Amino acid sequence: MRWTMLIIGAFYGCNNDADKSDTGGDTDTDTDSDTDADTDSDTDADTDADTDDTDPMATTGELEMAVLASGLSDPFEVIPGPDGYLWITERTAGRVTRVSMTDGSSVPVLTVPDVLITPMTHDGLLGMAMAPDFLAGAAENYVWLAYTYDADPAADVSLRQAKIVRYTWDDVAETLVDPLVLISGMPASNDHNSGRLLYGPDGELYYSIGDGGKNQLANYCLPNEAQRLPTQSEVSSTDWIAYQGKVLRLETDGAIPMDNPEIDGVRSHVWTYGHRNAQGLVFAPDGTLYESEHGPKSDDELNELTAGTNYGWPRVAGFQDDLAYVYGNWSESTNPPCESLVYSDFVIPPSVPTLEESTFTEPFQEPIRTFYTVADDYEFQDPNCAENELYFLCYPTLAPSSLAIYDGQAIPFLGDSILISSLKLGSLYRLDLNDPAAGVPELLFHTVDRYRRVSVSPDGATLYIATDAGGFALDDDGTPTDVLTHVGSILTLKLAP
Template identity: 30%
Template sequence: MKSLAPALAGLLAVLATACSGDTAASGSLGPATKEGDDGWPFAVEELDRLDEPWAMAFLPGTGDLLITERSGTLHLRDAGTGDRVEVAGVPEVVDAGQGGLGDVLPAPSYEQDGLVYLSWVEAGEGGTGAVVGRAVLETGGEEPRLDDLEVIWRQTPKVAGDGHFSHRLAFSPDGEHLFVTSGDRQLGDPAQDTTNTLGTIVRLTPDGAPAPGNPLADRGGVSAEIWSWGHRNPLGLEHAPDGTLWSSEMGPQGGDELNVIEAGSNYGWPEVSDGSDYDDSDIPDHADGDGFAAPAMSWNPSISPGSLMVYGGDLFGDWQGDAFLGALSGEALVRVDLEGRTAGEAEVFDMGARIRAVEEGPDGAIWVLEDEGAGRLLRLTPAG
């Protein structure tokens, strides 16, 4: 995804529109608001600064916060004191390009067994690829550490290059299934080939096996892991309170997407996109009857969505059930009004920095991670 100068962020917000294909729901997007403007809804509290943070997750029962840095460091931040310590036992990662330590997610059973899930990039035969592992987080000793780390899933195949790993994690609301986004590794065509897991979202059991009932289960092998395909670089993944699975996905030049993820659906990449290729060559837009699942909303020019959170708290009561996307090149927090499986109006909050991760805190505050420069950790609460 090409970067846009910060000065263009406001213009980008004005121009971003719902995708041009007739199959997508229309959305409207007004000018960005920024801190100090009338109507700015947030009080912004800076809590910390980190080096290229990528993901964060609150631990059930304590409110302590795990934060990953792409270089391979995992931090544990105390909810009460704000003190932050490094977690030992983190796997070695390939820190290059978009690769490194990625997502972190407590298991649904965390309060019983201490299990946490991590994604990262490793090297191997053929190149590099994303992996998912799980370990027990021990916090009772002199320093927190990961014990009994095991790899439970590998992106297949490993290929050359250091882009489009994706590797976002989400558990189903019932805790029975682990979903993992797997990018196309900047190769395009493998996303239409269901004999590999590039350009897919996979659905696994908590121990990493293909989940029973997956759309291609009868084919066996890695095909049995696949839930959906035709994806480019899905960097956000979350279930809404009603159980709908949503994903945010980076397009090429334009065509960033917000998608409802359904079993067995093909989302079209690289055959269709509401953007164009980096050499300015045309890619057919999504259209009725083309056989591909169209996005609920897309953006052109790009906002570069790096994350996704669906809000369920009470602190911002009017926004319950809405999607929040962290925009990288757009340097913004984007809110999309969700009604069931439909994306409606959207709103842009100009943050003046690349937003990598967005999470809802235990009290309903919105927590934001910037991924470059200061790498600030911010807590957003209602203004006034």
């Protein structure tokens, strides 16, 4: 089936989302409502965000959409390979699959034997990376995979952790073989695993780990450790517990690069810290590393990552403006203890310590931009999303699930772009790569789906969009739905003839 979409106007959807939307399950299998509770969010003022900041404007151009493949189990990573196939990780099947870019036929090449997959969570087979010379005949054909596993399978309750494993491509058997564990014991959770894995232009691996959804929802009594840095003792004993809420930089054999930053006197895998749920990670042609992450109920972020830098979470969401966010540290409630409290996204009990953003005095880097910053009296309980209390779908956010760079010529109206896929809005947006802080996001395409990953073909003629196999999104009328148009699919977007 083919669809042609002429973009001529703006798309509005309830008021966007955070990463609660992040999926199908926590109400998000990425449900990220994340809330870190907001003492002002229970107001009735219903003050809308500034239109210039929150209304994505559509670009003018004609894109033709086709369904390349369907029936996939929550595709998470999509890499256009040099062999004419898309290499895909299927998160909830623990499977790596190759899909023909020509006819959409698919062939599994690996089912990870020890991957941990639990219903309605963010775990499973996540990121994948390969070197630029993959299949070029000049080097080993390595594929790196990141996934969650049970570190104590004998126990009654799973001990969820994450690892990165290197596989080798066997071009005769056409399978991935010879697994080599590079790093294991990394923190993982039922929520906010992030899991994006990149092979950088410097020949190193970059991997994002979320904050584990701590201090919210089912994990509300667990302390958020995105600001905590590893000690020398922990690094020496290969204890990676402090890697929550971090972006890591690793040698391709898992070692700590000697030129990684020393932060508080300790060199570790940590490249940057203070992140919430960084699912977008991409290098621009000039070597700039861009990152996107889900905000709590507002303030999704686009960041430029630099070595050793703190990005503020959970003390700051978006800009340090004291607008529509205050850090409520539920884990530090003592009278009564946190475990006796009932968690709320909208009201912080008096026993929970709160900190305004302006009280954070540590050096940190504000984002390039947010999606979106709203007034302190913004009404987060939008009536459009009141049924079944699916308020996260109407939060003023995009739920950015991935980033890609477009710098080709085949789709001229794109120019040099940062492409952003949105989960809850089922939309693809662009920013100007040369000035990503300028203007508002331009809507390129929309369906009633959950867009998990956007990728670009090597010739720049095709955009690939991976969709979730389930979950909630906003319908065309701006109300929540779990009836998605393209379930577990790969969509293609090309310039219409």
